[in-house]
Amino acid sequence: DAKTTQPPSMDCAEGRAANLPCNHSTISGNEYVYWYRQIHSQGPQYIIHGLKNNETNEMASLIITEDRKSSTLILPHATLRDTAVYYCIVSFRDDKIIFGKGTRLHILP
Amino acid sequence: NAGVTQTPKFRILKIGQSMTLQCAQDMNHNYMYWYRQDPGMGLKLIYYSVGAGITDKGEVPNGYNVSRSTTEDFPLRLELAAPSQTSVYFCASSKDVSNYGYTFGSGTRLTVV
Numbered sequence: 001d002a003k004t005t006q007p008p009s010m011d012c013a014e015g016r017a018a019n020l021p022c023n024h025s026t027i028s029g030n031e032y033v034y035w036y037r038q039i040h041s042q043g044p045q046y047i048i049h050g051l052k053n054n055e056t057n058e059m060a061s062l063i064i065t066e067d068r069k070s071s072t073l074i075l076p077h078a079t080l081r082d083t084a085v086y087y088c089i090v091s092f093r094d095d096k097i098i099f100g101k102g103t104r105l106h107i108l109p
Numbered sequence: 110n111a112g113v114t115q116t117p118k119f120r121i122l123k124i125g126q127s128m129t130l131q132c133a134q135d136m137n138h139n140y141m142y143w144y145r146q147d148p149g150m151g152l153k154l155i156y157y158s159v160g161a162g163i164t165d166k167g168e169v170p171n172g173y174n175v176s177r178s179t180t181e182d183f184p185l186r187l188e189l190a191a192p193s194q195t196s197v198y199f200c201a202s203s204k205d206v207s208n209y210g211y212t213f214g215s216g217t218r219l220t221v222v
Contacts, residue, residue: 034210043113043199043213044152087151097211098168099144099152 003027003090009104018075020103022088025069031092033064035073037084038102044087047073083107111135115200115214122190122221130185130217132200140203141183142167142211143175145196152199158183190221 005023012018024033035047048055048062050071055062061074075082087102116131134141139160144152144167154167158177172194174186183202187194197218201211 036211041197041216043201043215044211045213046210049210096154096157096167097142098154101151 003031003098004088004100006086006088006100006103008101009106011106011108012075012078013108014080015077018078018082018105018107020073020075020086020088020105021070022072023070024088024090027068027090028092029068031090033062033068033071034089034091034097035060035062036087036089036099037082038087039081039084044099047086078105078107080107080109113200113202113212113214115198115217117217118215119218120220122187122219124190124192124221126190127186127188128190128219130187130198130200130219132183132185132214133181134183134202134212135181136202136204136212137180138202138204138212139180140205141177142201142203143173143183143185144199144201145169145194146199146216147196155185155198187219192221195219195221 032049034049036044038044047059050062064071085102085104087099091097113134142157143155146152153169156175158164161180164175197216199216201213203211
């Protein structure tokens with residue numbers, strides 16, 4: 001079973017920051033938080049991952065709370081192309097990622 | 110660099126037929142995975158492989174078989190197709206356990222009638 005809880009859907013205005021929350025209260029000390037997204041019926045796309053420090057790349061930022069029980073994915077300037085299902089995943093390592101139901105993000109023009 | 114290539118893109122099978130879904134990657138990735146995604150649902154892991162000659166079951170392996178004779182290829186075999194196997198199948202690969210993220214193929218849409 002997925003170890004994360006995400007809201008089923010969210011809306012965000014185009015050009016604003018999209019903040020997607022994820023709860024992972026049972027995360028172990030050696031487990032990473034991964035984020036993927038799936039646009040329409042395409043294969044999922046890796047976004048970012050982190051262990052305990054905040055992370056940033058060209059796509060997004062990942063903020064992990066100090067107790068590591070929750071995290072937030074931030075898309076700084078959402079565009080219509082960011083409309084997708086976003087999956088938050090907790091995994092010990094990269095070799096067996098289990099997907100949950102994710103959050104369906106709607107970017108509104 | 111093609112990434113992860115899946116064939117065919119679409120297929121209709123009759124109940125009881127068999128088929129092999131092909132997956133190939135040209136990134137020299139050791140790890141490869143098969144997922145299925147039913148309509149409106151998340152992805153379920155079927156099988157995975159951490160290297161040539163090594164495979165292991167995921168969440169929903171029943172009704173499927175895999176082999177990994179080379180680093181590049183990871184075919185998924187369906188024996189005795191059933192309507193419950195109607196789904197979109199995604200293959201993915203990753204470099205190793207150093208957290209590079211998965212690269213997914215574009216999927217195979219399978220309908221069993």
